[in-house]
Amino acid sequence: MPEIIIDGRRLKCEEGETVLDVCKRNRIEVPTLCYHEAIESWGGCRLCMVEISHPKWPGWSNWVTACLYPVQDGLVVGTNTTRVRRLRATVLDLLLARCPNSSVIQKLAAEYGVEDTNYEPRLDGDNCILCGLCVRVCDEVIGVTAIGTANRGASKEISEPLKEPPVDCIGCAACAYVCPTDVIQVIQTPDYRVIWDRTFDMYKCVECGISHITVEQKDWLIAKDNLPADYYDLCDICKRKHTAEKQKELSML
Amino acid sequence: MTLTVESVNSRIDEICADYPVDEASLIEILHDISSEYNFLPADALRRVSERLDVPIARVYGVATFYKGFSLTPRGKTIIRVCKGTACHVRGGDRNLDELQRILGIGAGETSEDLEYTLEVVNCVGACAMAPVVVENETYHRNATPTDMKRMITGEGSDEDEGGDE
Numbered sequence A: 001m002p003e004i005i006i007d008g009r010r011l012k013c014e015e016g017e018t019v020l021d022v023c024k025r026n027r028i029e030v031p032t033l034c035y036h037e038a039i040e041s042w043g044g045c046r047l048c049m050v051e052i053s054h055p056k057w058p059g060w061s062n063w064v065t066a067c068l069y070p071v072q073d074g075l076v077v078g079t080n081t082t083r084v085r086r087l088r089a090t091v092l093d094l095l096l097a098r099c100p101n102s103s104v105i106q107k108l109a110a111e112y113g114v115e116d117t118n119y120e121p122r123l124d125g126d127n128c129i130l131c132g133l134c135v136r137v138c139d140e141v142i143g144v145t146a147i148g149t150a151n152r153g154a155s156k157e158i159s160e161p162l163k164e165p166p167v168d169c170i171g172c173a174a175c176a177y178v179c180p181t182d183v184i185q186v187i188q189t190p191d192y193r194v195i196w197d198r199t200f201d202m203y204k205c206v207e208c209g210i211s212h213i214t215v216e217q218k219d220w221l222i223a224k225d226n227l228p229a230d231y232y233d234l235c236d237i238c239k240r241k242h243t244a245e246k247q248k249e250l251s252m253l
Numbered sequence B: 001m002t003l004t005v006e007s008v009n010s011r012i013d014e015i016c017a018d019y020p021v022d023e024a025s026l027i028e029i030l031h032d033i034s035s036e037y038n039f040l041p042a043d044a045l046r047r048v049s050e051r052l053d054v055p056i057a058r059v060y061g062v063a064t065f066y067k068g069f070s071l072t073p074r075g076k077t078i079i080r081v082c083k084g085t086a087c088h089v090r091g092g093d094r095n096l097d098e099l100q101r102i103l104g105i106g107a108g109e110t111s112e113d114l115e116y117t118l119e120v121v122n123c124v125g126a127c128a129m130a131p132v133v134v135e136n137e138t139y140h141r142n143a144t145p146t147d148m149k150r151m152i153t154g155e156g157s158d159e160d161e162g163g164d165e
């Protein structure tokens, strides 16, 4: 089993883990913006940069993204060195220029001593930092790929296909959930949910009447996972109640 | 040219028939559509998405990723003025100015009669011929504003095409 040293602590790790995995498990704080444990790492935001060196390669050191870098026995990692902090400050300075109004970015930047951006702030933009989590969760986890990126370079953006309400969207709102800067708007009422300019009817629990899933989402999940048609008729709470009751009945037999 | 959904769909079906039903065929199909219509009509993208069973979000992402594709109609003749480093240094801007003046359209625009589209590109990989202006498939080397005028109005001949420095 490989062992690595993070900020002076010798830590055991699993083969194939990333430096970030080890940090998380040991509660060593590394800031991230484009990472989510349910989604494959992408290494886009560059905020999780750490400094690495290795006793076997004297004189060598490097900066890598913790979310992508695989552990190697003997690796020495610094998560909060002066150089790392300087790098992150630069990244946050750039992000602040892109999203000067995002409170999430403002707060993070301030932690690294950046109060005002040194670059030209983009005053008319939204708070999207292009981390791509929304697109990736929709594609990788939900499996519908309703939204994507459009253009590239400086004009790259997250976009509905053809700039129209996305036809493949099932209204699950996973994209809004993972968005680190809360860009994706969701309007939720007991009867419907509005997201990406589309309105989705909610499916209600037959027992308590609480709406727990959109109709499209229910149909999608039933088809995808080959579930019985009534699988989502009960919400999680009522389902648990039912199971408990059944167990009680069984135990009394 | 009016594009009905039916006509687009049947043309796209023909194009798609030449390729395996696979996401890997996407770019080549988009190329074919682009040479057919000079741009990528939205209905064509929808149809390709259906035919290849690739989500429209991904088709749209690819279609907008490359500068070579356009989602808005383009002219019969596409003029690309290179403003890469070499062409810029050797006066590519003057050619652009002249073309804008003659055609009455700006960079990135298409003339109303759909005859011309004017584009600015960064390096077409022909720096030794700088400044370069590409007219459809024809490369005009060491281009001058006079050449530009001749190219559009057809006045004079193009004999110095490929001429030396």
Ligand code: FES
Residues within 6 Å of the ligand: A031, A032, A033, A034, A035, A042, A043, A044, A045, A046, A047, A048, A049, A065, A066, A067, A068
């Ligand atoms: S979290 Fe590692 S690069 Fe964004």
Ligand code: FES
Residues within 6 Å of the ligand: B082, B083, B084, B085, B086, B087, B088, B122, B123, B124, B125, B126, B127, B128, B130, B131, B132
């Ligand atoms: S800069 Fe124009 S061809 Fe390279």
